[in-house]
Amino acid sequence: MELTLPIPNLRAIMPELVMTFWACLVLVVDVLISKERKTWVGYLALVGTLVTMAFTLPLLGTRTSTFSNMFLVDGVALFFKFIFLLATALVILVSLRYLDIEGVNLGEYYAMILFATLGMMIMAAGNELITIYLSLELMVISTYVLCGFIRRDRRSTEAAVKYFLLGIFTSAILLYGMALLYGLTGTTNLTEIGRALQAKNLGANPALLLAMIFLAAGLGFKVAAVPFHMYVPDVYEGSPTPIAAFISVGPKAAGFAVLARLFLVSLPAIRPQWGTLLWVLCVMTMTLGNLVAMKQSNIKRMLAYSSIAHAGYVLIGLVVANEIGLASVVLYMFVYAFMNIGAFSMVILMCKRGDRGERIEDFRGLARSHPWAAIAFLVFFLSLAGIPPTGGFIGKFYLFSAAIQANYVWLAVIGVANSALSVYYYFRVTMLMYMSDPSGEIRLTLSPSLVFALAVMVIGTLAIGLYPSPLIAAARASMAPIFGP
C-alpha cells in the first residue's frame, strides 16, 4: 500500500520557516563568536528580522491556509507580523549597547527574541486552538528568559520568576477555556468551532460563557487588561529595559490578534456577551491605568501603567468589533510600536553602568543639555497622549470615531476623558525636561544604533501623524478578507 502524505503549502509558512532557521543560526553563530564581538550576533539577528520581512512581503494580498487549515495567511495575520517584526528590529537596535552596559552581552539574548517573535507570528496566523496555544507558549517562555536576563540583578530575576509563575497560571486558565470550547464543539479549528456553535445554538450556555471568560482572562493577561494587569509594573520595572519595551508591544499585540480572531471567528454566536465583557474590561483598564500612572516616580513603572491604559484604548476597537474597529486596532498597535518602544528607548538613553536611569527626576532639564533628546521624548509623549500631529492622535482618533460610529458613545466619552487625563503624567515629565534646570550633568548613552532607532521611531511617529493615509488604507485592506465581500 502506498502512503500518500499531503504536502503542505510551505510557501505560506515561509516567513516562519526563515525565522526558525535564523533563530537557530543565531544560536550556532553565538558559540563561534568571541565574547568581545557578541554585538555581531545582534546585527545578525537584525538581518534575520529584515530577511523574514522580505519573505513576508510577497505574501501580501494573498489569502491561503496550510497544514489542514491550522495556519492561515490573511491580511490580519500579515499586518500583525509586520508589527512584530518591526518591534523586534527596533528592540534589537536599542539593545545592542544596553547589553554591554549591563554586562550581559550574550548571544542567546537575540536568539530568544527571535524565538519569541516566531511565537507571535504563529499566534497571529494560528487558526486552531492547539497551534495558538503552542505558539503562545513559545512566545512567553522566551520572554520569561529574557526578563531574567540580567542574572546578577535581583530585580531582573524577580521579574522573571513573577512573570513565569503568573504566566503559567493564566496559561492554565486559557487552556481550560480552550478545553471547554473543544468539549462543547468537538473541534479545535476556529472556523469549525464558530460553525458548530451557530448550529447548536447554545445561546448563553454556562459552559460556553465560562469558556469565553477563561479565554478573555488568559489573553487579558497577555494584553495587560485590568484585573489581569498586576504583574505589569513589577515585570517592566525589573526586566532589562529593551525587554520591557518588547513585552509592552509584542505579546500585547499578539494577545490582541488572538483575542480578535478567537472572538470574531469562533464566538460570534455570543457576540453581545463578550461585547459587554470587553466593554467592562476596557473601561476599567483605561481608567485604572491612567489614574495609577499619575502617582509613579519611576519612569518604567509609569510607562507600565501607561501601557495598561493603552491596552484599554485598543480594547475599544475590539468592543466595536466591526471592520473599522479592528482596522483601528491594528493601526493603533502599529503606531504604538513606534511610540512606546520610543519612550522606553529614552530610558535606555539615560542608563549608565550601575544606574538604570529610571527616576523621572533624572530627566530634569534634559531640554537644556540635550535638546534633541528632549524633542524626541516630547514627540513620543505627544503621541502617547494623542495630541496631533503625531501618529498617536491619528490612532486614537480612529479608535474613538469607530466607537462613535458604532453608537458606543459613552465608550468614546470615557476614552476621550481618559486621554485628557493621561496628559497629566506625560506632561509631568515634559515639564521636568523643559521647565527645570538640570540638577547635575546629564550624560546620555548614545550609540549609533540607538540614535538610528530613535530617529526611525520619531520620524515614524510624526510621519504617520502627518500622512496617515497609506497606513490606514493598509489597515482597512487587511480587514477586507474578514468583513469584505
Next chain:
Amino acid sequence: MIEWVWLIPALPAAGVIINGLLGNRYIKERAHYVGVGSTALSLLVALFVIGAAIKNPGPHNVRLFDWVVAGSLHVDVAFLVDPLSAVMLFVVCGVGFLVHVYSIGYMRGDPGYPRFFTWLNLFMFSMLLLILGNNYLLMFVGWEGVGLCSYLLIGYWFERKSASDAANKAFIVNRIGDAGFLLGIFLIFKTFGSLAYAQVFAAAPGALSTGVATAIGIALFIGAVGKSAQLPLYVWLPDAMEGPTPVSALIHAATMVTAGVYMVARSAVIYNLAPDALLVVAVVGALTAIFAASIGLVQNDIKRVLAYSTVSQLGYMFLALGVGAYISGIFHLMTHAFFKGLLFLGSGSVIHAMSGEQDMRRMGALRKHIPITAITFYIGALAISGIPPFAGFWSKDEILAEAFKSGHYVLWIIGVATALMTAFYMFRLIYLTFYGASRVAEHAAHHLHESPPSMTAPLVILAGLSIIGGAIPGFPPEKGMFHAFLSQVPGMAPAGGGHAGLVGTALAAQEGAQAAHELSSAMHWFLILLSVAVAVAGWALAKHFYVRRPHLPERLARRFGGLYRLLLNKYWVDEIYDAVIVNPCKRFATFLWNFDAWVIDGIVNATSRLTVLNADFSAFFDRYTVDGAVNGLASVLQGWAGVFRRLQTGFVQNYALAMLLGIFAIVSLYLFV
C-alpha cells in the same frame, strides 16, 4: 493670489525650523531677523490674500494634499479663504507681527532669546492653521498646536515655580475643553460623514435634527470654554500671566483665546439649528463677563486686571454669538485684539520701565516718565470702555443692542452692568498707574525710562487702530462694511436681515420672533446713549475714587470687607477647585495606587513574615548543624533563600489571587445577574 495662501503659515514654520535648529548655536541674539522677518513676509502675503478676498469673497478652497483618506473619512490639508478667515487673518498676522517687533525690545538680553522666537513663530504657524483650515480636523490640529505653544510660552521663565505651575494648569484645563471639542468632531463625522466645513454646512439644514445639533453645539462649546477661558474653565488664564508680556498680549488676549469665538462663529450654521446650545453660549458668556469684571475691580497686579478684563470681554463675544449676532461677536473680537493687544503691550512697557514691578500700589504718576506709553494706554482704556468714537464703542454697542433685541433682557442688563465695571477698572488702572502721587520704590524710580522705539512703535500703531478700527468698518452700526463683508459667510448673516433659506426652520422661527423685536431708531439712540452714559459713569466713578478722594477705596474696602475679600480672592474658585476636584482626584489615584502596591501586599504580610522566619530557621539550621563540608552549599542556599524571600513575600500569590477574584467576579456577574 489666493492660491499662495499656504505661504502664510509656511513662512513662520520656516522660521521655526531655522531658529529651532540653528538658533542656540549660531543665530543667538540675531534670532529676531528670522522671527520678525518671517512674520513680516507672512503679513505681506496675508494682506494680498485679504485684498483678493475683499474683491471676491469666495469661499476659496485651496487644497494642498490628501491628509487622512480612509474609506468614508476623507480629510484634506486645505485652506479656506472667506470673509471670516480673512478677518481672522488680519487680526492674527497684524497683531502677531506687531508683537514680534515689540519682543525685540522686550526680550533683549534674555538668555533664551532664540527659543522665544522659535516658539512665538510656532504659535503663529499653529494659529494660522487653526483659522485657515477648511475642516474641523485641521482646526483641531491648530487648536492643539496653539495650546502646546501657550504651554511652552507661559512656562518660558520656568525658573519661577509659579510659571511652570501656571503652564501645567493651562495645559491640563485646556485638555478638558479639548475632550469636548473632540467629541463634537466625532459627532459631526458620525452625522455628516465628513469634516469639511463646506460639506457639513451644506448638509446641515437637512441632515441635522435639533437634538443632534444641540449635542454638537454643546460639545464644541465645551472646547471653546476651555480655550477662551469661560466659566467654569477660565481659571488658567489669569495664571497664564506668568508668561512674558508679549505672549500675554498675543496669545492670551488677541488671538489664541479668541479661537473659541472663531470656532463657534465658524459653526454658525450648526448653532442656528440649535437654539438651546446658543442660549447656553449666551448665558455662559454673560455670566463670565460680569463675573470676571467684578474680580477685575479690586486686583492690584496690572497684568491680572487685564487678564480678568480679557476673560470678561471674551464673555461679551460669546454673549454676542449666543444671541445670534455672530458678526458683532467677530467685530468685537477684532477691536478687542487691537485695544487689548495695546493694553497688554502698554503694561509690558510699564513693567519694563519699572524694572519688573507689576503691583499698581507701587506705581503712580508714571505719565511724566513714559509719556508715549501713557498716552497710548489712555487710548486703549477709552477704547475698551466704549467711549465713542474709539473702536470698542462700536462693537460693544452692537453687542448690547443685539442682546436687547434678542429679548433676553437679563443678559442685556448683565452686559450693561459689565460695561460699567469695565470702565471703572480700566480707569482705576490708569489713575493708579499713571496719575496721582508716585509710590515708586527708590531703586525702580532710578531706572524709570521710556521703552525703546521697537516697543513704542507697535503701541502707536495699535493705538491708531484702537481709534479708527471700530468706526471705519463699523459705521453705521450693523450696516457698515464689516457687516456687509461678513454677512457673505453662510449662517452668519444678521438674523432678521432677510437671509432666510440659508438655514432651517429653527432660525426662521427665531427670525419671526426677532422681527417683532426690531428696534425703532429712537430706541436705538436710547441704547447708544445709555451705553455711553454707563461708560462715562464708570470713568467718573474711578476718577472720583482714585483721584479726587483717594482714601475712599480703602474705607469702602473696610466697610464691605467680606465682599472685598471675596473679590480680591477671586471668589476662591481656585481653592474650591482644588478642594472639590483636584485633591479628590489625586487622593483617588493614590488610593488605587496603594491598592495596587500595598493593600494586596498587606493582606499576606503575615505570610511573608512566616516565610522570613522559615528562612531564618533554615539558616540557623544550616549554620549550626551542617558542618564545613556543606557550608558552601549552605551559603548558596542562603543566597537563594534571599532571592526567594523577596519573591515569596506573597506578591505573586496575591497577584494571582487578584486575577482569580477578577475572574470570579466576572463569572458571577454572568451566572447570577
